[in-house]
Amino acid sequence: MRRALNSFIESIPSSGIRKFFDIVAEMNDPEVISLGVGEPDFDTPWHVREEGIYSLTRGKTFYSPNAGLKELRDELSLFLKKKYELSYDPKDEIIVTVGGSEAIDLCFRAMLDPGDEVIIPEPAFVSYKPCVRLAGGVPVVIDLKNEDDFKLRPEDLEAAITDKTKIVFLNYPNNPTGAVMEREDLEPIAEIIKKHDLFVVSDEIYSELNYTGRRHVSIASFPGMRERTVVVSGFSKTFAMTGWRLGYAAAPAEIMKQMLKIHQYAIMCAPTTAQYAAIDALKNGDGDTAMMRDEYNNRRRYLLKRFRDMGIDCFEALGAFYVFPDISRFGLSSDEFAKRLLKEQKLAVVPGTAFGDCGEGHLRISYAYSLRDLKRALDRIEAFVKCLP
Amino acid sequence: MREKILELLEKNARMSAADIAACIGSDEKSVEAEIARLEDEHIICGYHAVIDWNRTNEEKADAFIEVKVSPQRGVGFDQIAERIWQYPEVSGIQLISGAFDFAVLIEGKSMREVAMFVSEKLSPIEGVLSTSTSFVLKNYKENGVVIERPKKDERLELS
Structure with missing residues (x-):
């Protein structure tokens, strides 16, 4: 029989999170607890779910326009303006997608010519590099450092730029580090991007989970940046709606037109029920987001304190719902540490290397868990490190 | 600090002063003292378990x-x-x-x-x-807690 598969696809490795997930699944041990999830532990607010149900009872069971329901795009336009001072025309600059993940895929496919380079600061979420490669681009990694609080430094960006560079990818607040880039951190980055005539794809899915006390800053809001930036976000983290699979992108009309074409042919439209629910989330979900943010912040402070009390260095993560402790002093690789922690203390966490080579020496710890669960899990880490030399 | 302590205790009256302190970025002694004041002022009037x-x-x-x-x-x-x-x-x-x-x-x-x-x-x-x-x-539900069925974590272990 002929080979069924595309050899390039075959050459792409499966996700480091997935690999570890398989180990946990194989153990099939009910005693195992996890700090490994990348989704909120909160249920979708009831009024949002109710709105989805109501849309079904009214028979709203058809395709929506390709770009998404007009009312949802109108609300998104208002939301982006109100929250981040971003101005996008709901008519032709906003698209509703199947999760932020689809939006990221659309950006790369719409913007990259074969061989174009995309700069990706790592540690980074697992999907970016493969998506760039699937779109024919070449990922160029910048290793971020713990001592820089995992922020992208202008000099490192400058050094990574070649004449093939087309896109700089940003994800702040960051998964897996929890790092945040503030206005003064982003300003010099924006200057370099303009100087070299580059574009930005900015994954701001965690924008509402920011514990700096200041509001999230989007690089697209800087002068001269709107025309060269695609902002990607979604409902999963802000409104605890992961399973609804709903995200969006905002971009200048010219770029959006091409993204929409891919979406039109590959996806048609995002789920209609989810879109009706999302309208309500945007209109009435502010209080829910604030409640979740306060709760995450309590847990974040709790975790940082516990790690520091254990003598484990953990930089002050100010966003998302992850901390990224440095476990290098125990002389184990991230992978070994995570595997032994799983075997000896029955606690699953994701090794930092799942997010790039420079994640070595770190673990990603999610705090999308109740304080009670976090306490139990941290006790296990404490017991584990006590036994290490 | 008062309101934050009250919010945490309202959700879980058994939370220790040390854990509260870690969550709100304070120290154990100050939290203990504040809780004592809240009890004296009869703002915290009691601690109860929610029992089915x-x-x-x-x-x-x-x-x-x-x-x-x-x-x-x-x-x-x-x-x-x-x-x-x-x-x-x-x-x-x-x-x-x-x-x-x-x-x-x-x-x-x-x-x-x-x-x-x-x-x-x-x-x-x-x-x-x-x-x-x-x-x-x-x-079905009492003091903000659903009695009818315990909450189950239905998420994948890692994602």
Whole structure:
């Protein structure tokens, strides 16, 4: 029989999170607890779910326009303006997608010519590099450092730029580090991007989970940046709606037109029920987001304190719902540490290397868990490190 | 700091001062002192577990009783309320707006015990005009906690 598969696809490795997930699944041990999830532990607010149900009872069971329901795009336009001072025309600059993940895929496919380079600061979420490669681009990694609080430094960006560079990818607040880039951190980055005539794809899915006390800053809001930036976000983290699979992108009309074409042919439209629910989330979900943010912040402070009390260095993560402790002093690789922690203390966490080579020496710890669960899990880490030399 | 401590304790009264301190970015001693003040000021009035007695062997019968009274000159409703709350069977009493004046929550051992309480103790109180008793058939949610079924984490272990 002929080979069924595309050899390039075959050459792409499966996700480091997935690999570890398989180990946990194989153990099939009910005693195992996890700090490994990348989704909120909160249920979708009831009024949002109710709105989805109501849309079904009214028979709203058809395709929506390709770009998404007009009312949802109108609300998104208002939301982006109100929250981040971003101005996008709901008519032709906003698209509703199947999760932020689809939006990221659309950006790369719409913007990259074969061989174009995309700069990706790592540690980074697992999907970016493969998506760039699937779109024919070449990922160029910048290793971020713990001592820089995992922020992208202008000099490192400058050094990574070649004449093939087309896109700089940003994800702040960051998964897996929890790092945040503030206005003064982003300003010099924006200057370099303009100087070299580059574009930005900015994954701001965690924008509402920011514990700096200041509001999230989007690089697209800087002068001269709107025309060269695609902002990607979604409902999963802000409104605890992961399973609804709903995200969006905002971009200048010219770029959006091409993204929409891919979406039109590959996806048609995002789920209609989810879109009706999302309208309500945007209109009435502010209080829910604030409640979740306060709760995450309590847990974040709790975790940082516990790690520091254990003598484990953990930089002050100010966003998302992850901390990224440095476990290098125990002389184990991230992978070994995570595997032994799983075997000896029955606690699953994701090794930092799942997010790039420079994640070595770190673990990603999610705090999308109740304080009670976090306490139990941290006790296990404490017991584990006590036994290490 | 006060409000933050109260919010955390309202959700979990057993949370230790050390854990509260870690969550709000304070230290254990200050949190302990603040909790002591909140207790002295009677802002924290008690700590209770939320219990689903139906899962135990203990027999229970709860009832809401709406009570209509004629308030007395000078002392209004408060004096009648006090005559009602003194009974240990009464676990809660509120003055309410609407057709009735008090909502009284009774926790008894059996329906018969509750019925006896209403007919022999509550109704004869001077000023009580009428009562309407509703027995609790099933408890779904109490103090913000869903009693009916424990919450299960349905997420993938890693994602």
